[in-house]
Amino acid sequence: MNSAIWRLRKLLASAPEYREGYGLRTVGSETILERTSWLDVDTWALLEAAQAALNGVEAHVDPSTMKQVLAVLYRYEGPFLDGEDADWILEERERLHSLFVQSAMTIVRHLGLCGHYHDAILLARHALRFDPYREELVRHLLTLLALDERRIDAIRYYDHWIAMIRQELGISPLPATRAVIDEIRNLHNADDAQHLRVGLMSRDERRRAVN
Numbered sequence: 001m002n003s004a005i006w007r008l009r010k011l012l013a014s015a016p017e018y019r020e021g022y023g024l025r026t027v028g029s030e031t032i033l034e035r036t037s038w039l040d041v042d043t044w045a046l047l048e049a050a051q052a053a054l055n056g057v058e059a060h061v062d063p064s065t066m067k068q069v070l071a072v073l074y075r076y077e078g079p080f081l082d083g084e085d086a087d088w089i090l091e092e093r094e095r096l097h098s099l100f101v102q103s104a105m106t107i108v109r110h111l112g113l114c115g116h117y118h119d120a121i122l123l124a125r126h127a128l129r130f131d132p133y134r135e136e137l138v139r140h141l142l143t144l145l146a147l148d149e150r151r152i153d154a155i156r157y158y159d160h161w162i163a164m165i166r167q168e169l170g171i172s173p174l175p176a177t178r179a180v181i182d183e184i185r186n187l188h189n190a191d192d193a194q195h196l197r198v199g200l201m202s203r204d205e206r207r208r209a210v211n
Contacts, residue, residue: 005031012039043080045072046096046103053103069107073123076100078130101131108140112200117148133165135173139180143199146184154184 005024012023017038025032035044049072052065080093104127111120124141131137138161145154158181165171183196 008033015039042075043092043096046076046099049073050099050103053106066107069103070119070123073100073104073107074126076126076130097130101127101134101137105134105137105140108137108144109200109202112140112144112147113197113205117144120144121148132161133169135177139177140200142177142180142184143196146187146196147193151184151187155181 009024012018015038017036023034023036023039025034033041049069052069080096081089082093104123108120108124108127111117111123121141121144124137124144128134128137128141138158142154142158145151145157162173165173180196180199183192187193187196
């Protein structure tokens with residue numbers, strides 16, 4: 001621990017913005033990394049991106065903010081402090097992963113509803129790397145592929161995914177997931193595609209669309 005803190009102090013001191021006595025401080029038995037505008041930390045960036053994604057999409061996030069959120073989501077490369085098993089680490093790992101997945105799903109839906117299918121598909125695939133059994137996200141990906149006129153890719157992905165969960169978990173897809181792939185297989189016209197697109201909407205969005 002002492003060695004890690006020494007290396008971190010040395011790294012911080014190499015930054016032009018560093019000020020002695022700020023950034024990393026020791027108070028009693030605790031070592032505190034203070035938040036500063038010039039210090040870019042993955043967990044802090046994810047928390048900010050999640051706040052923008054989960055609270056701002058309904059208010060139509062501006063393109064620059066959306067670009068920043070996407071950049072942070074693509075920085076996610078797996079479990080927080082993977083390999084460590086302290087209680088506080090396990091709790092923080094689950095919290096950060098949940099924020100990542102929920103933010104990714106929200107942005108995927110938003111991009112899809114705006115017709116940015118390519119970007120939405122890329123983000124959905126990225127998120128599924130770290131949570132391949134999240135069926136809601138799988139349904140979003142299948143829907144987006146179909147809306148992007150890639151129905152064959154959607155069916156192939158589903159066949160691969162269903163074989164994986166049956167082999168590794170011994171389970172079958174939920175009825176909602178089976179319903180989506182059935183709808184995609186029977187997709188024949190624009191009206192069918194519009195009905196499929198509704199699956200990307202949140203409950204509030206569906207309610208507003210009806211009203």
